[in-house]
Amino acid sequence: MVDIVAGKKRALTSGNFEIYSAQLSKDHRYWYLTANREDPGERHFYRMPVDGGKMERITSLAGRNEVFLSPDEKMLAIRRSYSNQPWQLYLMSNKPGARAIRITDALSADFRAYPWRDPEIITFTARDGAEVRARLYRPENPRANGPAVIFVHGAGYLQNVHRWWSSYFREYMFHNLLADRGYTVLDIDYRGSAGYGRDWRTAIYRHMGGKDLSDQVDGARFLIEEYQIDPQRIGIYGGSYGGFITFMALFTEPEVFAAGAALRPVADWAHYNHPYTSNILNEPQNDSLAFRRSSPIYFAEGLQAPLLICHGMIDTNVHFQDVVRLAQRLIELGKQDWELAVYPLEGHGFKEPSSWTDEYRRILKLFETHLK
Numbered sequence: 001m002v003d004i005v006a007g008k009k010r011a012l013t014s015g016n017f018e019i020y021s022a023q024l025s026k027d028h029r030y031w032y033l034t035a036n037r038e039d040p041g042e043r044h045f046y047r048m049p050v051d052g053g054k055m056e057r058i059t060s061l062a063g064r065n066e067v068f069l070s071p072d073e074k075m076l077a078i079r080r081s082y083s084n085q086p087w088q089l090y091l092m093s094n095k096p097g098a099r100a101i102r103i104t105d106a107l108s109a110d111f112r113a114y115p116w117r118d119p120e121i122i123t124f125t126a127r128d129g130a131e132v133r134a135r136l137y138r139p140e141n142p143r144a145n146g147p148a149v150i151f152v153h154g155a156g157y158l159q160n161v162h163r164w165w166s167s168y169f170r171e172y173m174f175h176n177l178l179a180d181r182g183y184t185v186l187d188i189d190y191r192g193s194a195g196y197g198r199d200w201r202t203a204i205y206r207h208m209g210g211k212d213l214s215d216q217v218d219g220a221r222f223l224i225e226e227y228q229i230d231p232q233r234i235g236i237y238g239g240s241y242g243g244f245i246t247f248m249a250l251f252t253e254p255e256v257f258a259a260g261a262a263l264r265p266v267a268d269w270a271h272y273n274h275p276y277t278s279n280i281l282n283e284p285q286n287d288s289l290a291f292r293r294s295s296p297i298y299f300a301e302g303l304q305a306p307l308l309i310c311h312g313m314i315d316t317n318v319h320f321q322d323v324v325r326l327a328q329r330l331i332e333l334g335k336q337d338w339e340l341a342v343y344p345l346e347g348h349g350f351k352e353p354s355s356w357t358d359e360y361r362r363i364l365k366l367f368e369t370h371l372k
Contacts, residue, residue: 152238
């Protein structure tokens with residue numbers, strides 16, 4: 001809160017959590033807040049006195065609650081989902097402990113027929129002592145020395161370890177398929193991810209492919225130690241930023257990963273959009289070291305494991321020329337066990353079901369061939 005006369009400001013909230021939205025009540029007595037106070041993987045709706053004080057939680061359903069107040073502020077409309085339950089609409093009185101009543105039913109019989117997993121949220125300790133959160137998918141009857149896949153979410157600054165329906169719903173479904181086939185899947189909120197505050201976000205400053213990559217490597221070691229995963233049968237995949245990390249993993253940590261799929265990946269950050277990279281790596285002409293140590297194209301000689309690359313030809317985010325330059329580099333280096341799948345009609349996010357099907361068929365074939 002800021003005193004505009006005295007020019008003084010003070011924080012109304014504090015703690016190891018984030019505030020996502022705030023609005024004043026009509027009578028100006030309270031703040032209505034959306035926050036992840038109890039758990040980084042859940043979001044709830046709170047009320048707090050306008051001058052600060054106790055945050056009183058109003059919503060109670062586990063997962064993510066996106067709340068819209070009625071004009072008289074007596075009722076809440078809640079868009080809510082859980083890890084294995086897509087978004088539905090609920091109504092409840094604007095009172096802590098009131099019952100939320102679901103008023104939509106958007107699930108098909110086919111969707112209900114499959115027992116979608118509620119992935120376990122676990123933590124492991126990174127090499128620098130940080131506690132890293134991850135989603136864990138396990139086969140129904142896991143066996144010792146089984147295969148594993150690590151999924152790397154995109155965007156960098158994004159949260160995917162949570163208890164609501166993921167924007168990566170295709171990957172969520174694919175992870176269920178992998179678990180059905182005997183794979184353990186680990187989905188990590190690596191350094192730079194959203195939901196954990198400033199220090200987590202800025203840990204990748206001037207070095208993408210540093211702590212965000214070492215978190216993947218530490219996750220692989222965690223799987224080996226805690227779940228008896230075969231260290232020779234760990235794969236990695238992801239799209240966009242996840243594709244970039246897959247490149248860096250296979251190029252710079254070849255002893256850790258047995259195969260990888262890089263989807264719409266960044267190969268050279270100097271060729272990516274300025275507003276994104278300048279906040280993390282500064283500018284190529286002013287900080288060439290940051291760009292060079294963060295760009296996979298300079299480490300391509302380290303590739304040893306099988307690599308699948310998938311990229312849309314009309315991608316206006318990570319331009320297709322990025323992967324063409326990387327492919328040429330692999331050719332010049334004499335690398336053999338890699339494949340580039342081109343999608344002539346697709347951009348950064350695919351539109352055609354046939355393209356999604358083709359991409360996941362190739363990823364599954366890669367893992368089945370080299371991890372099973």
